[in-house]
Amino acid sequence: MTDVLYQSNRVAQIPPYVFAELNTKKEQLVRSGIDVIDLGIGDPDLPTPRHIVEKLIEEMRNPANMKYPNFIGCAEFRQAVAGFYKRQYDVDLDPDTEVLMLIGSKEGIAHLIPALIDPGDVVLIPDPSYPVYRVATAIAGGRAYGMPLTEANRFEPRFDSIPSDTAERARLMFLNYPGNPTSATVDPDFFGRAVSYARKHEIPIAHDSAYNMVTFDGYQAPSILQAEGAKEIAVEFGSLSKTYNMTGWRIGYVVGNRHILKALATIKNNTDTGQFTPIQKAAAFALNGDQRSIAEHNRIYRERMNVVLDGLASIGVKAQLPRGSFFIWAPVPTGYTSAEFVSRVLEQTGVILTPGSAFGPEGDGYVRLSVSVPNERLEDAMSRIKQKLQLDGGVQ
Incomplete structure (x- = not known):
């Protein structure tokens, strides 16, 4: 047979x-x-720091936390993310419309693509980059356009080298700093240029900021949302995986443009039921607690x-x-x-x-x-x- x-x-x-x-x-x-x-x-x-683990155990003892979680994330977690952005970047976020909980940032990135593109649309993707950007684009029927990252250009894409017809057909751009795999970092003025380009061509930006807190020698990774006009065009993905060694917990977030988040939430509401509430509350405790x-x-x-x-x-x-x-x-x-x-x-x-x-x-x-x-x-x-x-x- x-x-x-x-x-x-x-x-x-x-x-x-x-x-x-x-x-x-x-x-x-x-x-x-x-x-x-x-x-x-x-x-x-x-x-994972012990105080975060102990908070998880505490929340698991509460029977009320055993119910279906909130689709967009419990209020405690969304408020903690907004508080982190205010402290770390001086960026104001509305926890109800500009913060969305994710079952790890990988899941959110994969779901964002079908939320924003139709088959045949172009997605601008750094080359090299995290493989999920390209694979999720293929799954959604999109066309990936690689933006070369070269050592000569500090592993930053050259926006002026993107053909004008490609830019016109692009419906999403991915960026990622500190970078995976290149470990490249950028200064705030780079995000200013990226946002300016994206606004000119009306291309939403998704910045993958999974390694934002893993930095050395006094360097502090900026947020794309610090750039002028960023909320008009950009969202930023974050994760507790690397910051607090919580990879297996599968908890992350995306923040920024409320219309993009609403589109992503529509996909998520019809495909998942959110992350276990005790994990969300322990994550909120991590963001608000001892750093x-x-x-x-x-x-x-x-x-x-x-x-x-x-x-x-x-x-x-x-x-x-x-x-x-x-x-x-x-x-x-x-x-x-x-x-x-x-x-x-x-x-x-x-x-x-x-x-x-x-x-x-x-x-x-x-x-x-x-x-x-x-x-x-x-x-x-x-x-x-x-x-x-x-x-x-x-x-x-």
């Missing part, structure tokens, strides 16, 4: 999710007895980056110390594609890296390394790369 493939043409066109593939490969290697060190996926190893863990965790990430940079330098790879995110975006040695270098490292050292090409064509020639593993494992990984990795022709 022949197996029948039950899937739509839309699903058939979606490439395998790179991190799912890496996880499968990792499990195979572990079963074969190899001690694998995974520097591919950015999932923090540091614990000292953020600086401590950033200090740890900063120290780990030095370990990675030293390890890469030992094989002749020079990478820049970033101002934000917990990723290092490093060029591969001369003569290798991203995929070839990643395969060589994995085969010879048991260390998993993410090929830059997984994030878009412009990412080829780079690899992404995450410092979200314990210190001793990170030091072991760099030691293996230094001592075991053999590159054909050396490094130029």
